[in-house]
Amino acid sequence: ATPLAVAAGIRDAARRGIVIVSDAVFEEAADVDTVVLDKTGTLTDGEMRLIDTVTDGSDSGTVRKRAAALERASAHPIAEAIVAGMTGQETERAEPAGRPAATTDGGTAAGDGRTATATEPSPAPTDVTVTDRGVTGRIAGDEVVVGHRSLFEGEAWTVPTSLDAAGAEARDAGRVPVYVGWEGRVRGVLVVGDEVRDGWEAVVEELASDGRRVVVLTGDSPAAARRFEAHPAIDEVFAEVPPEAKAETVRRLTLTERVAMVGDGSNDAPALAAADIGVSVASGTDLAADAADAVLLEDRLSAIPELFAVTRGTNRRLK
Ligand code: ADP
Ligand code: MG
DSSP, X not given: OOHHHXXXXXXXXXXXXXXXXXXXXXXXXXXXXXXXXXXXXXXXXXXXXXXXXXXXXXXXXXXXXXXXXXXXXXOSHHHHHHHHHHHXXXXXXXXXXXXXXXXXXXXXXXXXXXXXXXXXXXXXXXXXXXXXXXXXXXXXXXXXXXXXXXXGOSTTOXXXXXXXXXXXXXXXXXXXXEEEXXXXXXXXXXXXXXXXXXXXXXXXXXXXXXXXXXXXXXSSOHHHHHHHHTSTTOOEEEOSOOHHHHHHHHHHHHTTSOEEXXXXXTTOHHHHHHSSEEEEETTSXXXXXXXXXXXXXXXXXXXXXXXXXXXXXXXXXXX
């Protein structure tokens, strides 16, 4: 391999907002049989918005506020939607007496006599743990959990049937239901959703016309993945794959195929590492970038076929 050809390839890629981290990209991209695309943040814009709040009768402002307090600790697109949605709502809410109007976010537990600073978000949680399915922590003495339904399985939790119905309805609409509970009971479901990226169809069609199998991998329901499953350029959809199983799904594919995995997000790093070539998109975390062989700096799906085109050009020069 001539260092000059590789340097030229790296430069061509960089011009397109593609950072090539590993030589494996030049060595293996041409032989990639299968491109696995993560759904959220890759095929979709990952810009989740808080669409709706459903509760069991609990105050919906409290449910949102507690969820947002925990989600501040997470970089997941869902977390950002919940924090942003809360801020939008809260700025319109009346403030408890005695607080400056700029302190729109409430302060610590009401009536505790302490004064919140203008920028300090509230309620202030402690013992915060971010997992690949949500966030847990302690707020005003309560053990609060926000995230995937599976976090609330087990006898310790009561899940009102009305909230499971709301969750099912959200999933059928291709949205993500985020469950919020404390002290043994789920109190609400936050409905979050994002939009598919412009041009995703042209990108999967180009990958397919290059003779590659296109596979979609998602932790979300089959309903949320239905529009991708229906597209003729997409060969296979793996839905409801728990975050910890994504890497195993990719690893299994690598036994028979050469696999490139494109993913974003806090929890895709193991799957990127399991692939022959891991490609992370810009909005991914540093952790995902560390596991990646290439990083797409721009929110532009067409960079995926461009990555293959650049390495093809470089390999021609190498020969
Ligand atoms: P995808 O496979 O679509 O990229 P992820 O693997 O990123 O989705 O996440 C899987 C699921 O875990 C999400 O659909 C969501 O239900 C849940 N989840 C993960 N992180 C969070 C979080 N910070 N807050 C709420 N839910 C979360
Ligand atoms: Mg993801």
